[in-house]
Amino acid sequence: xxxxxxxxxxxxxxxxxxxxxxxxxxxxxxxxxxxxxxxxxxxxxxxxxxxxxxxxxxxxxxxxxxxxxxxxxxxxxxxxxxxxxxxxxxxxxxxxxxxxxxxxxxxxxxxxxxxxxxxxxxxxxxxxxxxxxxxxxxxxxxxxxxxxxxxxxxxxxxxxxxxxxxxxxxxxxxxxxxxxxxxxxxxxxxxxxxxxxxx
Amino acid sequence: xxxxxxxxxxxxxxxxxxxxxxxxxxxxxxxxxxxxxxxxxxxxxxxxxxxxxxxxxxxxxxxxxxxxxxxxxxxxxxxxxxxxxxxxxxxxxxxxxxxxxxxxxxxxxxxxxxxxxxxxxxxxxxxxxxxxxxxxxxxxxxxxxxxxxxxxxxxxxxxxxxxxxxxxxxxxxxxxxxxxxxxxxxxxxxxxxxxxxxx
DNA sequence: CCCTTAAGAAACGCAACGTATCTTAAAGGT
DNA sequence: ACCTTTAAGATACGTTGCGTTTCTTAAGGG
Numbered sequence: 001x002x003x004x005x006x007x008x009x010x011x012x013x014x015x016x017x018x019x020x021x022x023x024x025x026x027x028x029x030x031x032x033x034x035x036x037x038x039x040x041x042x043x044x045x046x047x048x049x050x051x052x053x054x055x056x057x058x059x060x061x062x063x064x065x066x067x068x069x070x071x072x073x074x075x076x077x078x079x080x081x082x083x084x085x086x087x088x089x090x091x092x093x094x095x096x097x098x099x100x101x102x103x104x105x106x107x108x109x110x111x112x113x114x115x116x117x118x119x120x121x122x123x124x125x126x127x128x129x130x131x132x133x134x135x136x137x138x139x140x141x142x143x144x145x146x147x148x149x150x151x152x153x154x155x156x157x158x159x160x161x162x163x164x165x166x167x168x169x170x171x172x173x174x175x176x177x178x179x180x181x182x183x184x185x186x187x188x189x190x191x192x193x194x195x196x197x198x199x
Numbered sequence: 200x201x202x203x204x205x206x207x208x209x210x211x212x213x214x215x216x217x218x219x220x221x222x223x224x225x226x227x228x229x230x231x232x233x234x235x236x237x238x239x240x241x242x243x244x245x246x247x248x249x250x251x252x253x254x255x256x257x258x259x260x261x262x263x264x265x266x267x268x269x270x271x272x273x274x275x276x277x278x279x280x281x282x283x284x285x286x287x288x289x290x291x292x293x294x295x296x297x298x299x300x301x302x303x304x305x306x307x308x309x310x311x312x313x314x315x316x317x318x319x320x321x322x323x324x325x326x327x328x329x330x331x332x333x334x335x336x337x338x339x340x341x342x343x344x345x346x347x348x349x350x351x352x353x354x355x356x357x358x359x360x361x362x363x364x365x366x367x368x369x370x371x372x373x374x375x376x377x378x379x380x381x382x383x384x385x386x387x388x389x390x391x392x393x394x395x396x397x398x
Numbered sequence: 399c400c401c402t403t404a405a406g407a408a409a410c411g412c413a414a415c416g417t418a419t420c421t422t423a424a425a426g427g428t
Numbered sequence: 429a430c431c432t433t434t435a436a437g438a439t440a441c442g443t444t445g446c447g448t449t450t451c452t453t454a455a456g457g458g
Contacts, residue, residue, distance in 0.1 A: 193392025
């Protein structure tokens with residue numbers, strides 16, 4: 001009971017609401033999340049929330065935005081293949097959990113609310129996957145595993161899109177086997193093909 | 200007023216309901232589709248629907264399943280690149296429209312109802328993209344555009360997953376430019392890489 | 399022709415929506 | 429220290445759609 005019984009305002013209150021929304025997301029997920037429950041959890045009332053966000057999607061996206069993405073460290077595993085597997089594994093782990101349900105849920109509403117779609121796209125576009133892939137490829141070139149090669153943005157962005165798709169479609173976690181298969185059957189061949197035909 | 204005023208039963212009634220659900224999907228989309236509206240449109244009542252399907256997702260999936268997918272004709276455009284662009288374009292056109300909203304909407308519920316997720320996955324897995332890609336690749340090999348190559352299932356499945364992802368994320372239609380970029384920057388390099396490293 | 403089955407109509411309680419009203423606490427200026 | 433503005437919080441509202449229950453009655457098979 002460290003509660004100040006006093007009445008919160010402005011930023012302080014806003015943080016409390018977003019925290020409550022985040023906690024609620026973790027507890028019941030997006031589909032079952034209600035504004036009333038968030039209000040109750042934050043110790044406030046519905047109108048206070050509706051004064052700030054138009055609806056559930058915007059509230060959730062705001063709560064999500066507050067969670068700072070933990071950086072994906074670029075570990076040198078010694079080989080191109082191992083580096084790729086490690087990177088995609090880290091991306092997959094991050095995509096699992098609640099994220100995919102939130103993304104799927106928000107996407108369902110995004111078709112009716114274009115501005116929500118825009119926020120969601122913005123949020124998902126941030127990941128600098130291109131940089132990570134390029135770093136790994138550069139190391140591979142230095143090692144002599146690969147001829148010099150430039151990876152087009154589309155090719156760099158591809159894995160994260162596929163992993164997100166797979167996570168949402170399968171529901172369950174993506175196994176290391178899946179990722180190894182993807183690396184061996186798709187991404188390594190692609191990199192070799194890019195290296196062969198000069199861009 | 201061609202209405203038989205009589206009381207429909209069994210299969211006949213079921214078809215009418217599924218037709219109504221499909222029409223409703225086209226009119227208001229998945230998010231706004233209600234069982235009551237479908238019942239009204241079919242000229243029946245809610246319990247009749249609930250006796251057959253547990254909820255909205257199952258009803259919609261059943262209605263969707265009734266729409267037979269028009270076959271994607273394999274047109275020979277004269278070159279590997281043109282064949283791929285044509286194929287991916289046809290897939291993209293098919294994925295647009297209501298489909299992506301339905302997929303997104305159903306996916307949002309799928310996390311709470313694993314059996315729905317399974318039906319959805321089943322539905323999306325049917326497309327024999329692998330065959331089409333292999334057909335195109337074989338023609339390219341015959342033309343001498345490509346060394347003999349076997350395309351792993353994962354590599355064959357990849358475009359349709361990416362196109363679906365892109366359709367849902369962007370909301371709008373996928374342009375021919377997007378597809379050409381994908382073919383030039385990703386898929387052709389991948390095929391060349393697969394051809395280079397024997398599987 | 400009867401008897402089983404299921405369609406259809408109506409109403410239910412429930413949950414959450416989004417809004418409106420009103421009181422009262424907080425913040426800030428003078 | 430007071431007074432004014434702002435907004436928090438409580439409460440209640442009407443609405444919608446849910447999924448279910450009850451009951452009547454039409455259809456179809458034996």
